[in-house]
Amino acid sequence: MKKSIVTAFLVFICFLLQTSVCHWFSFGGIVPNLLILLTAASGFMNGEKAGMWTGFACGLLADLFSANGGGAGNTGDMLGFYALLYLLIGYCNGKCNRLFYPEDLKFPLLMITASDLVFNFVCYGVMFFFRARLDILYYLLHIIIPEAVYTIVIAFVFYPLLLLINRRLERSERKSEDQIAQKD
């Protein structure tokens, strides 16, 4: 319960940072993707369900404030595209929950990079490739890879923070479980 409230709060904070703060720190027009970072981290730290819910919430917020309706053109109000994408990414990360150890830094960073790359590839495929913007190499070199690199750089700072929050929560959860066990 505590965990889901904190996660919801984190989603909210990340979304605010993503839309209002990140663009002050954009490099060549590229901003890091904190929502993917959070979704992926929540997935491999807490399992499929947590990943799914986090992804769903992140995606829905992104949908609400995106004016492009998943590339559909003029309809500014199409919801669900980003929600579905983030949801699936959260689920896939959750599937890798068993490989995750808090001491290991390589695996989480790898998962975050992979998630970001997949996310942007799908975005490109659905919203650009289908509209005959075929120069995939350009988009790869100028958007997809820079964003992944920037996200990784941010992840070095951001991910330990998430890990810390997660550990605290787990500890307090365990404590309350112990108390219940003792009462029994």
Place this chain on the structure above:
Amino acid sequence: MSPVIRKRKKKFTISSKYLLLILCGICVALMVFTFRTSLFEGPFKTVAGYVVVPFQKGIAEVGGYFSDRSRELEQLREVLAQNQALQEQVDALTIENNRLQQNQYELNSLRSLYELDQEYSDYEKTGARVIASEADNWFYSFTIDKGEKDGVQVGCNVMAGSGLVGRVVSTGPNYAKVTAIISDTQNVSSTVLATSMNMIVSGDLQSVMSDGTIRFEQLSDPEDEVTVGDKVVTSSISDKYLPGILIGYISSIDTSPNNLTKSGYITPAVDFSHLEEVLVVMDLKQQIQEE
């Protein structure tokens, strides 16, 4: 403990596979329903308007303060250097001004032809602050802090300075989403001011990222009258944009592969990377035509 109480502790859980299916189903259903209808708009917009937007406004305000201060410091240094350069320019401009006054007559006749100055001042505008941008790197759109309560409607044109920024595509109670003309999916019907030839200006992520320009197409110019540097404004036949708003200046022209029309690139009049305040034109295109 009795087994009855223990049973109550067991939480209701569903397998993650089913949860995935259910949530995916919800997403797909949302996409289908919201693509053309406005079924769920109300509640979502209210939540967005009263939960997220106030925070974004706060952050934008704080950010605006800091960017103002840092800009002041930067400007101080720049101003000293500029002062000298400007002094030299004043001399050069005085000479040029004399020459330009001779062109005044021609300019006046052109103005009356396009009624540009009159139309610009006729539009009722309201200022708005940009409070949030798109959550990804693929499109150029942003959220402003004026919404339905301030009279902003879907379709309102948005300007910054004297140039066209884009149009409102969705409104909430206290916010509105604006898509920029440089966004990849956007097309604007426009006119080259020098020859009054119509053409289509379309946003293009690739050229925006590499050199800050947007594409134009279908310019019919058999006499080669259009040159680099010509002004491009919104055309009167556009159904979404008011006529005569400056889009930008032509930066390169090529002959299209069909050998009939020309295409090329336009440098927008607005600096899209530093948008903080915009002007929302309250008149809609249709209303003006009715008058």
